[in-house]
Amino acid sequence: MQHISGVGARIIAGAALGLASPAIAGGTTAGTRIDNQATASYDGPGGTVTVPSNTVSLTVDELLDVTVVSADPGDVQAIPGSADRVLTFTVTNTGNGDEAFGLASAGTLGGDDFDPAVTAIVLDSNGNGAxxxxxDTVYVAGGNDPLLAPDASVTVFLLSTIPGGAGDGHRGRAQLSAEASTGSGAPGASFAGQGQGGGNAIVGATGADADASGFYAVSAATVGFVKSATVADPFGGTSAVPGSVITYSLVATVSGTGTLGNLAIADAIPAGSSYRPGTLTLQGAALTDAADGDAGELASGAIAVRLGNVAGGQVRTVTFQVQVD
Ligand SMILES: [Ca+2]
Ligand SMILES: [Ca+2]
Ligand SMILES: [Ca+2]
Ligand SMILES: [Ca+2]
Structure with a gap:
């Protein structure tokens, strides 16, 4: 039996990790054994005497933590009635052990203008972020819950259909939530023996569940289309008589925050009149009558002009002339 005595007695605590453990944000990896042995020393008659304590071994419990963040840089643009519009999220295991996470979505939420109908949760199984x-693999709750190592993330997509009645500029929110499959709850709640490496699993500061929202913004466009005519008769007047020249003006005005794709104008030459060759114009510039490389032609008794994609706020004007027979 050794006794610690004397003014020179010192207690030194030293800790040694039983396993090499990579540094992770969640702290020491769950299941790591921490052995701790203290020593005491004192000045004995023949010099310093060192006395070791018993070794205390602890296994690091698993903290269950998760974060979910939106990975979209802003609102995702969508047109009314469109399907499979994609919101992107990142789910990260911020705990210190391997954990599978159950996912869930919600589209019927407040704080917005409409409810997107969430149709699928999809895992970015090829890991390209898109x-x-x-x-990519469609998620099935309980079937392919993503298993994440500490600090590991998975990209998750929510696919939604935008209601047909959603108005231009309106926003709709959808949410992704993730929950540790071992369990969640109040921070500090413990699941005995369920931690990685044999310790307990303990709910961390996140509650072992998290959610985040993304927004769809409706980007719609409509076109107003107005046709007008001016008449020049052979006598310097404006009567429509044989020989009068009618100039038709077709004005397409696109409004809204979206873009109309492949907007095209067609107009049949009216009965009782004949097209005046070489009079077709777009934005004041002449188009050839032939079907060639430009945006319009006369074909099958009608003029046709392709305007392409036209964004809201833009106007396209087409003119042509006919002569009254
Ligand atoms: Ca675990
Ligand atoms: Ca809503
Ligand atoms: Ca992908
Ligand atoms: Ca042409």
Whole structure:
């Protein structure tokens, strides 16, 4: 039996990790054994005497923590009635052990103008950060819950249909939530023996569940289309008589925050009149009558002009002339 005595007695505590453990944000990896042995020393008659304590071994419990963040830089633009519009999220295991996470979505939420109908949760199974239809794996609750190592993340997509009645500029919110499959609850709640490496699993500061929202913004466009005519008769007047020249003006005005794709104008030459060759114009510039490389032609008794994609706020004007027979 050794006794610690004397003014020179010192207690030194030293800790040694039983396993090499990588530094992770969640702290020491769950299941790591921490052995701790203290020593005492004192000045004995023959010099310093060192006395070791018993070794105390602890296994690091698993903290269950998760974060979900929106990965979209802003609102995702969508047109009314469109399907499979994609919101992107990142789910990260911020705990210190391997954990699978159950996912859930919600589209019927307040704080917005409409409810997107969430149709699928999809895992970015090829890891490219982008939704690949038919390639990335559709999530099935309890079937393919993503298993994440500490600090690991998975990109998750929510696919939604935008209601047909959603108005231009309106926003709709959808939410992704993730929950540790071991369990969640109040921070500090413990699941005995369920931690990685044999310790307990303990709910961390996040509550072991998290959610985040993304927004769809409706970007719609409509076109107003107005046709007008001016008449020049052979006598310097404006009567429509045989020989009068009618100049038709077709004005397409696109409004809204979106873009109309492949807007096209067609107008049949009215009965009782004949097209005046070489009079077709777009934005004041002449178009050839032939079907060639430019945006319009006369074909099958009608003029046709292709305006392409036209964004809200823009106007396209087409003119042509006919002569009264
Ligand atoms: Ca775990
Ligand atoms: Ca809503
Ligand atoms: Ca992908
Ligand atoms: Ca042409």
């Amino acid at each position: 939704y690949d239809a038919g390639v």
